[in-house]
Amino acid sequence: MEILRSGLLQRALLEVVIVGATCGALGVWLLHVRNAYAAESLAHAMLPGLVVASLVGAPLLLGAAGGVLAAAALIALAGRDTRVGAEAAVGVTVTTAFGLGAVLALAPDVPARLGELLFGDLLGTSTPDLVAAGALGLLVTLALAAGHRSLAAAVFDPVAAPSLGVHPGRMQLALLALLAVAVVAAVQSLGNLLVLALIVAPAAAGIRLGASLRAQIAVAASLGALAGLLGLVASAELDVAAGAAVALAAIALWVMAALLRPAPAGAGAGAQGTRRSPLDALSG
Amino acid sequence: MSAAVEVAGLSAGYGNGAIALRDVSFTATAGQAVAVLGPNGGGKTTLFRALLGELPAATGSIDLVGMPAYVPQTERSRLDFPVSALDVALMGAYARTPWYRRIAGSDHALARAALERVGLTDRAGLRFGALSGGQRQRVLIARALVQDAGVLLLDEPFAGVDRTSEEAIMQILDELRAEGRVMLIATHDVEQARRWDQVLCLAGSQIAYGPPVDTLTNAVLEGTYGEEIVMLDCGHRAVAIQHHSH
């Protein structure tokens, strides 16, 4: 297969497999604490950081890191007023961040790489990029492995956790920090807009298919890596955008998992069945 | 006295086929207050929803005159909503105001009168969420008054309520009974249930229905609450009930 012959594709493959596996594993935790929205917001709100890094010629990873930190801080601040609500406040932050990123990137006489920042530049993975992704992926994996028992306690039995020496609040923060690291690693391959696919889809599939927590994580990581492989191959064979192909592959895998193993009946049964409003399911 | 609420063989559940409430039959006449006792998940809310017409009855029948007024627990309302106490009371007039008409002046007067009746005239302009738990409960009762319904469904109206509000609410409920309205009061408070006319015990199905002296026996309460109950026997039959936090 051509993919194994070209150095460019080899790097891209390694990168996307590492990123896919890492995001898959982390995503399982994020879904269990019901934080898909936080993932989406952080990943999107860091766009200005990426643009600034691109403009000044700094490594993207640096811009991503700065952007994520700023985004997390702003989101935390914005959500404090209960009248507006956390959901709307996050929306304000994300859309303003998009706007700021676009203003900086689309202003004239600026070499705009906005498309790559938004949708990724998987095929442009350089060796330093690969090394960085590997290091970050390793960091996340080790952190998850080391903290597995504490995380499990915090997530599944938050009431009892403090007596076990685990603080749910701190675990949540730790997860978000790891999310930031994973997003920084993933942004090269999928870009700001599409990272969410690798964070949520393989994890959702893993939760559906795995019988135990460890099984879920293993399945999610494998599916994440598989999505990377499938997407890259599809992109090479069909000549379509690589990052987008990987994102769609991840989502397709999730759809298949959902069809294979439909969710248990009765989940969320309480509110359903009453002739109420279509907004019950949609709104936060 | 004609029956204001007549329920026969009612079973109801949610869409996925699970039956949450089985075989409930009772009759309440005008001026009666019925305490509805039972553990969480035992069917009190299901019964209320069925009476409101939100749940199609799986089997059995419900016979009541008009639409009941519903007084929910205030945590379920949005405390940050831009509505004043008067606005909430006015909502009781919505059913009789077509969408293209403004709310009638007479209904405005009714709302103010209702707020006065629950003792909150001086708080009418405050945001609903800014009121205390007991005051919020009283506003919701005022809303039910404006609705002028013959049947009222109250969901734990005394939960977490301060002394003043508790007394005010108790007084209103007595007045409403005297006016010939029917009230179903979901509660966990067995002692309070004693003062009402009838008690309905629900634990997925109907355990008992009748006057307090007949229904508030150890046997019935154990059948209703199962292991949730702690019974103290010190002369008077005092009962302590543990219930799960919401």
Place this chain on the structure above:
Amino acid sequence: MRWLTDPLALPFMQRALLATLLLAVAAGLLGTWIVLRRLAFFAHAVGTATFPGLVVAGPWGIAPPLAALGAGLGFAGLLARMTRRGVTSADAATGLLLTAALALGAILASDVYRSGAGVDRLLFGTLLGLGDGDVALAAGAAAAAVAATAALARTWLATGFDPAGAAALGIRAARGDWLLLALLAVTVVAVLPAVGALLVSTLLVVPAATARLLTESLGALLAAAVALAAFQGVAGLLLAYHLDLPPGPAIAVIGGGGFALAALGSSLRRAR
């Protein structure tokens, strides 16, 4: 005042200004309900989901608003199916579907139709390049928003305030909410030409969220949201003209600044 009168002498600026004001009415009114009924994420997602529709509109010869509407409704329908019966959480499903829409749009844009540079316009709007149809759509959306608010404000407010008790109050909650969703779809499609698929929240959420920090009663909220949206839009438009910036993003930045100021003022007031 030249900075104001000079640009407004130009026809395309006049159209942009008119559209902005009309959209301010539509988005300010609807945005109030979006924030009150906790639909901010959903609104953003619907906007983003129109992206693939916009990409294929030209090549397939469909009017962009229709293509956008189709994509948006398709997204909403899929989302409703997935979240019914609590099979998937609303958050995760929304995030996944909107990412799928973006990926699909990216593939269609860069490879099938080779419209690379055009993606920017679809994602961030072309306020300075509006056609008469866009302005007409904005006017329609504004009229619809005014009419719907007048007719349904009570219903929407009561349903949002106490969903459990709405039925007892004689409120047709389901009917009212379907109309709200329909109006949301129409307004999203109307703001797309101006601010693009990624930035619909800047008109639909930001002004209303800022208004929420400034005022309490419903009437004041609605008025403030419209006023803020108008101010934000016009200021962004002028800024974009004079500094040669993309207008949609400029509006977003000004909106964010306004929200930050209001939040600061609000917390200072509370600290006192």
